Amino acid sequence: MKIRLVNSGVFTPIDDIKTTLTAPTDGFYWIDADVEDLAELQPLFSLHDLAVEDSQSEEEQRPKIEIYENHYFIVVNSIRFDDEEIFLRALNIFLGRHFIITVTKQKIHELRAVKPLLWEDEANSPDRFLYILIDLVTDNYFTVGDRIEARIDQLEEDILMHTKKSHLNEIIGLRSEILWLKKVLGPQKEVINTLNKKDLRLIDDQLQKYFSDIYENAVKISETFETYRDLMSNLREAYQSSIANRANEIMRVFTAMTTIFMPLTVITGIYGMNFDNMPELHWKYSYFAVLGLMIFLGSGMYYLFRKKEWL
Incomplete structure (x- = not known):
């Protein structure tokens, strides 16, 4: 568990967890924790039992936002595309008035990438941190989308040049992952829409409007993956036509x-x-x-x- 005081984008390490119970004069506390650390954090910050249980669950978590008395619990999915396979990793976020707690089971790239952006933006509040982090997570879907599109183009070229039986397995596998990913994007899009439209006391009204830009990107991502699904169907037809022509x-x-x-x-x-x-x-x-x-x-x-x- 790493504890930092973030003041105008500047990070100051904190050794004593109890220091974070009181709001700092300037800035906010960012606690980057593992699932095992929740046993210590829950009583200190009065984290809701259901939110902690969801964070500790081994089952795949659906993106959502839950509003409790003194904090919000937000789940979003970070995306990776390694070795031609798509991975989603749950990012659990507890947002308070003077603190933000991020809880993950695996390493998430966006948590490392957020640091220079916080410094550049001179972030001074946990809701600003939340906005920058979710914006990073959403933008990464575009990056993965570009890699998927490049893979589809390469697969199409391979099929037209020299069709192999293994191509069908690749088409079926990639199409299944795209369909699964599109299914996950729906709830995540709704979470961002809630941050954009719902009256949330822990998020500044002026900042809340910026979430509309993230929501538009989420809609574009959803539409893009819908296009990828159609491309995979066309690719399968091209494979079958190529096999028939070869025969x-x-x-x-x-x-x-x-x-x-x-x-x-x-x-x-x-x-x-x-x-x-x-x-x-x-x-x-x-x-x-x-x-x-x-x-x-x-x-x-x-x-x-x-x-x-x-x-």
Whole structure:
């Protein structure tokens, strides 16, 4: 657990947790905690039992905002895209009048990235911290969206150039993750909308208006992932068409080969008959003549098929 006094964006480490119980003269306290630290923090800050229970739960948390007497409990999902797989990590936030507590189970990039922004913005209140943090979390969805779009483009190019069976598994897997992500974006969008429109006493009225900009970005993200879902459907159709075209190409080659060998088979069948009165059988050069005729017919038909682009 790390405790910092944030005053005009400047961080001052705090060693004694009890110091944070009293509001500072200037600034606010940021407590960056792990789930295990909630046992100590709950009685000190009168954190609601249900909020603490949700933070400690092993189950996936739905984005939400809950309003209690002396604090708000907010859950948003941070996003990562590693090794072609999407990860969502819950960011639990307890917002008070003079403090903000962030609780995570895994490391979240936005908590590290927020520090220089707080200094640049000269943040001096916990609600300002909340705004900057949620803005960072939302913007990161655009970054992940760009990587997903690049992956879709690369997958489309690979399918058009050389279709593989593994491409279908990639399409199904990526489409499932996009659908799952879009399902999660709905509640998160509503949380941001609540911060934008609802009368919340722990958030300054002037600052509350800025959440409308984050909400617009959340709507754009939701629409973008809706587009990605449609692109994945198109990609699956492209895969199936490519497989069908490839099968047609193979069948066309086999058909052409069969057609070429048909007259050759007729010739060999004729001269394979066991009749005595076949003058060509007793001719000195009959073998070479028939063989030459077969080569001429086969080559001629092959040339004809190539000219008509059937092969």
